[in-house]
Amino acid sequence: MTDVLAVTDHRRGDLRDVSYEIITAGRELADETGGDLHLAVISGTVDDFADKLNRDGVDAIHTVSHGEEFNHDVYTQAITQLYDDLAPQYVLTPNSVNGLDYAPAVANQLDLPVVTDTIDLETDGETLVATREMYGGKVETTNELEGEAVVTIRSAEWPQAEGTGDASIEAFDADIDEDAIGSTVSGFEEVGGGDVDISEAELLVSIGRGIEEEENLDLIRDLADALGATLSSSRPIVDNGWLPKNRQVGQSGKVVTPDVYIAIGISGAVQHVAGMKGSDTIVAINTDPNAPIMDIADYAIVDDLFDVVPELIDEFEG
């Protein structure tokens, strides 16, 4: 029997999509040996969350009412106590920023191995086979481990669970040691408002590491001007301070859905793709024909951006 305890994610009163994805991942894993799927819902409006999470395939939902928002100490204590109570084979958590803030601590406290950012999972009840990427997505690997484990799952890799379930919903009386809470969340802040909202643009010209030097950004600005497009970028450009945060497309930046997204010198890391895959038409300009961006592009130019972009500017200015 492979029982699974899956932990859900919420923020500012809303469950995050990965909470429904983790039901699918957990159900698949539990099904492989006929185990149960338990969900943990910790902090916030847990009863309301539990009703929403009661979808097909969930056997039990355990609510831990403690504080409004995520606190890693509360999560770590609640999950380790649930683990002791339920004795699941696997603890699944989202590979979200918050998941990464407690899953390794839970694993260490329970003396279990932790495997993060998985994109596929299989078990025979004894051995877990976890698929994950290395080297920035250039390779996939399979990794095996025996016995119990803490596993984090990448968002958007499993479909969201649907339907209405008949799970038991029970309040779990976690014994939270207030003295052991050494961190306090004091608030949230939206970043990078600024003058331009890239999520509203119909045409985005987006630039990545391929631009090489800050001075070369002028070329891309010229292109955006010539096309009447809005300029955006992947993370490294913002990290370098070459463009403000409100221009960043991706998991930690903005989600965009333009009619056309032109990705120039962007390799297509999963965090970037999360922010732009909803674009109607995606065009990639990249020297590497095997770059991950090609997997989601509708049109591709395998060439040096410094050759192609000036020609495109000429075409619209000339």
Added chain:
Amino acid sequence: MKILVTVKEVSTVEDEFEIEGTEIADQYLGADLNEWDDYAIEEAVQLQEDGIADEVVTVTIGPEECEQTIRQALAKGADRAVRVWDDSLEGVDLLDVNAKTEILSAVIEAEDPDLVLSGVQAGDDSFAATGVSVAENLGFQWGAVVNHLEHDLEEGVASVRRELEGGVEELTELELPAVLTIQTGINEPRYASLRGIRQAQRKELDVKALADIGVDESTIESELDLTAMYEPESESDATFWEGSADETASELGELLRDKGVAQ
């Protein structure tokens, strides 16, 4: 106060490469300072320059070959370095989080820093878990994915911003000692100056085996077994425009006009 920074030399891979078994063939691999650790080093060195830190020590798990990378951290301003390696670690495909936790915890316990800075993840194996695991192991506080740090020495509190998804940041206060995993963009890492590079050659780089730090070989056995490595299947059904730059640009121009998004 004393700051310890975990530094990893990561493998980099060329665009074209071949896989041999569960490894990328040597000739396609390079080595570099882990990008996220570079930001962690910079943050520590800035705290030292601001008079907040008295000493910045780096710790690395790796063989002798990675000393060049450690010297980069020293050249950027770290005061001294500890490198841990052991014959028993040779040939391990993938050192898992628990093994790294045991080793780093032993060094941190001996060094007794007030603050530990670690990159959010390593560019090669991408676990993104070691910093938090170490903190829990030592009974330190922690914060994952930190992109801003303010430090109040008198109160023993670190005020951090954690970069959540979707352009939202969480403001959190943490008691020291703490481990922070540092996200890129928190600062602008410096290039090592020539003077820094010269000075780095004279800085202390202490090499320790597992026995020296009181770690038993059996406790660091990786529980995770890397069993296969392969290139992901390309799912591309893109139309590849071929030809000279002016021809492909013209194709793209036509598409943009057809879509009505550019004139």
